[in-house]
Amino acid sequence: MKNAHEQISYTELHRNQFHFSPPKAWMNDPNGMVYFDGEYHLFYQYYPDSNVWGPMHWGHAISADLIHWEHLPIALYPDSLGYIFSGSAVIDKDNTAGFGENAMIAIFTHHDPIGEKSGKSDAFQYQSIAYSLDRGRTFTKYDGNPVIANPGIKDFRDPKVIWDDDSDQWVMIFAAYDHVKLYGSANLIEWKHLSDWGKEYGAHGGVWECPDLFPLKVKGTAEKKWVLLQSLNPGGPQGGSGTQYFIGDFDGHEFTLDPEFESMVQNGKVIWLDQGADNYAGVTWSNAPALHERLFIGWMSNWQYAQIAPTENWRSAMTLPRKLTLNKTGKMYKLQTEIIKSFDEICKNFVVEDKLSISTDRSIDISQSNGAMRLRCSVSDIKNHSLNFLFSNMLGENLKVGYDQKKESWYIDRRQSGLTDFEDKFPAIHHSDPIICTENTAVDIILDAASVEVLINQGQVVMTDILFPTEPYSLLKINTDGLSKLDDFSISSVHSIWKERKY
Numbered sequence: 001m002k003n004a005h006e007q008i009s010y011t012e013l014h015r016n017q018f019h020f021s022p023p024k025a026w027m028n029d030p031n032g033m034v035y036f037d038g039e040y041h042l043f044y045q046y047y048p049d050s051n052v053w054g055p056m057h058w059g060h061a062i063s064a065d066l067i068h069w070e071h072l073p074i075a076l077y078p079d080s081l082g083y084i085f086s087g088s089a090v091i092d093k094d095n096t097a098g099f100g101e102n103a104m105i106a107i108f109t110h111h112d113p114i115g116e117k118s119g120k121s122d123a124f125q126y127q128s129i130a131y132s133l134d135r136g137r138t139f140t141k142y143d144g145n146p147v148i149a150n151p152g153i154k155d156f157r158d159p160k161v162i163w164d165d166d167s168d169q170w171v172m173i174f175a176a177y178d179h180v181k182l183y184g185s186a187n188l189i190e191w192k193h194l195s196d197w198g199k200e201y202g203a204h205g206g207v208w209e210c211p212d213l214f215p216l217k218v219k220g221t222a223e224k225k226w227v228l229l230q231s232l233n234p235g236g237p238q239g240g241s242g243t244q245y246f247i248g249d250f251d252g253h254e255f256t257l258d259p260e261f262e263s264m265v266q267n268g269k270v271i272w273l274d275q276g277a278d279n280y281a282g283v284t285w286s287n288a289p290a291l292h293e294r295l296f297i298g299w300m301s302n303w304q305y306a307q308i309a310p311t312e313n314w315r316s317a318m319t320l321p322r323k324l325t326l327n328k329t330g331k332m333y334k335l336q337t338e339i340i341k342s343f344d345e346i347c348k349n350f351v352v353e354d355k356l357s358i359s360t361d362r363s364i365d366i367s368q369s370n371g372a373m374r375l376r377c378s379v380s381d382i383k384n385h386s387l388n389f390l391f392s393n394m395l396g397e398n399l400k401v402g403y404d405q406k407k408e409s410w411y412i413d414r415r416q417s418g419l420t421d422f423e424d425k426f427p428a429i430h431h432s433d434p435i436i437c438t439e440n441t442a443v444d445i446i447l448d449a450a451s452v453e454v455l456i457n458q459g460q461v462v463m464t465d466i467l468f469p470t471e472p473y474s475l476l477k478i479n480t481d482g483l484s485k486l487d488d489f490s491i492s493s494v495h496s497i498w499k500e501r502k503y
Contacts, residue, residue: 010498014311014468016448017372017496018346019300020069021317022059026051028306029158029210029281030297030318031058032075032089032106034136035288040066041136042297042318043075043106045086051315052307056083056111060136065342066295066321068497075139076106076130081146085109085125086158086210089136090188091287096170097188099131105188106130106139107172109157110146123150125157127174129188148172148183148191158210160283161188167252173213173228178204180211180230182255195254198230201262202244203270205235210243212283213255216294216326218333225258225326225333226250227294229273231281233303237270238277238430240304245273247326247333260331273335275432276412276463277302278451279319294324295340300451300466305423310468311450319464320446320453337459339444347374347492356486358387364476366391369493371472375445377489379403383437385482389445391473399467401445401454405481408434410461412452418469432461440487447473448494 015021025048032043039062046059058076061069076084087108095101107129115124126146130139150156155177164171172183172191179198183191198208212229228246236242246265248257257265265271273279282298301309301316309315323338350368356377366373379387388402400413413429414420420427435456444455449472454463476491 010496012311012313013470014450015314016317016450017498018067018343018494019317019320019448019451020061022046022314023071024314025049026053026315027059028053028299028301028316029086030283030299031086031108033283033285033297034089034091034104035285036091036102036104037135038064039135040064040285041089041104042069043089044318046074048074051312055113056085058084058106058108062136065345066340067342067346072137075136076108076141079141081110081126081128082112082115082124083110085111086281087127088160088283089286090161090163090170092188096186097129097131100133104132104136106132107159107161107188109159109174111157121152122154122156123152125155126150127159127172142189144189147189153177155207160210160212162214162286164250164252169252171213171250173211175208175211178208180208180228182213184252197255201246201257201265202230203232203235203242206233206241208232210281210283213250214284214294215250216324218328219325221328223328226255227324227326227335228255229283233280236277236280236302237272237275238302238428239425240277240302241280243273243280243282243298244270245335246271247335258333261333273337274298274462274464276430276454276465277428278466279462279464282319284324296322296324296337298464300464305426308422309466310419310422317451322459325459334460337455337462339446339453339455346495346497348495349490349492351489351491353489354487356489358478358480358484358486359482360479362478364478364491365474366476366491367472367474369447369472369491371447371449371469372494372496373447374492374494375443375476375490377443377486379441379443380439380485380487382441382484385480385484387480387484388478390477390479391447392475392477393469393471393473395471397469397471397473399447399452399469399473401452403437404431407431408436410435410454410456410463412454412463412465414465414467417467420468430463430465432463435461446494
């Protein structure tokens with residue numbers, strides 16, 4: 001599989017051209033993201049024998065820039081303890097585990113399918129480790145697995161590990177059905193339970209999964225807070241799966257919510273990382289080269305329809321990698337999302353207008369983008385008018401992205417975007433929470449063959465949806481119900497990270 005990207009054309013209909021996808025077969029959660037020796041590692045939930053979920057492995061890819069990816073052989077296979085479910089990876093710089101200095105250590109959930117079927121006291125999920133001494137090319141599973149036995153809890157999984165300098169320990173957070181558990185360790189092998197958190201906060205429409213806990217400095221300050229990401233399925237913002245987040249503090253034992261944030265979620269407010277339908281189970285890279293920087297990637301699908309999406313050779317892709325920043329307005333903290341800078345390097349402008357006034361429909365030929373494009377602009381008076389971007393093709397399929405002034409929210413309308421009849425709830429309009437628009441609202445719309453990512457005001461609003469047009473969108477129509485002024489307007493074609501695409 002090492003050269004799988006050469007064996008597979010990556011030219012199939014609906015194959016995204018600048019988002020990571022497996023060469024073939026089924027993929028879901030990103031796992032084990034870690035940076036080491038000039039390489040960003042992306043492991044992922046993978047079933048190589050089918051395009052639907054099955055016995056989980058860890059697939060593996062590496063990148064120098066988080067944009068161009070090289071496929072590597074499968075990293076972890078199922079064994080006598082079970083399937084290899086989601087988890088994380090760290091670099092053990094000080095050899096705390098004794099496997100070797102700078103060992104790459106994967107921490108994952110073993111899932112025993114036989115125990116699950118037999119009703120073995122719910123103790124069919126437990127946490128295990130494996131280590132690599134050759135830059136992640138091969139892994140050896142620890143003889144003493146599991147390192148954390150199951151205490152009799154169903155849905156006991158998805159460990160995310162971080163080194164905490166303040167408490168001088170490894171900290172593991174993982175999901176336990178409707179909350180998270182925190183464990184601590186000096187050596188990644190012997191773990192003690194620290195605390196539980198979350199039963200009384202946030203969305204609980206489904207099982208909690210794939211948590212992440214990390215410190216982040218408030219942008220432009222020295223203040224540090226802790227961010228907790230928490231996915232769940234179902235119960236997401238558009239139905240199905242989704243990811244919420246919380247802001248607070250961690251004292252080496254317990255996570256506690258910031259008072260302002262706690263007040264908000266106690267009143268029933270759920271704060272979503274992405275308000276579209278298709279960003280799930282995302283977590284951040286460990287050991288990233290830039291101090292205090294958190295780089296994120298998510299699975300670009302939704303469990304409502306992931307296994308029946310209309311692709312055959314492969315299933316699903318990842319979001320573009322994103323940088324998470326923590327911002328503070330007054331007493332309130334907000335997590336924002338930015339597309340990483342290296343994405344700019346594969347974008348080439350073909351439409352540029354410093355100032356664009358829209359009073360009636362404006363049409364722009366976007367056929368040369370071949371379905372892979374980025375639109376950016378700054379809207380000076382959007383709080384007074386609705387604004388719509390309509391992407392369409394010669395078959396009458398269309399995608400609408402815009403601002404609904406009456407609802408004061410952004411939306412993605414994929415009801416006529418292409419193939420939609422494979423699942424009843426797929427054709428829908430997805431609205432963001434209301435947002436107070438500033439005088440200059442930054443708009444960033446990124447379209448690939450089968451996805452759209454919308455970021456407003458440097459990620460104050462983020463929406464990700466997948467879609468399946470049967471030919472690329474070739475025309476853009478912009479319309480408004482008043483007079484809208486678009487500054488710094490540009491449309492770029494985006495180069496394939498795989499090879500030249502032909503329809």
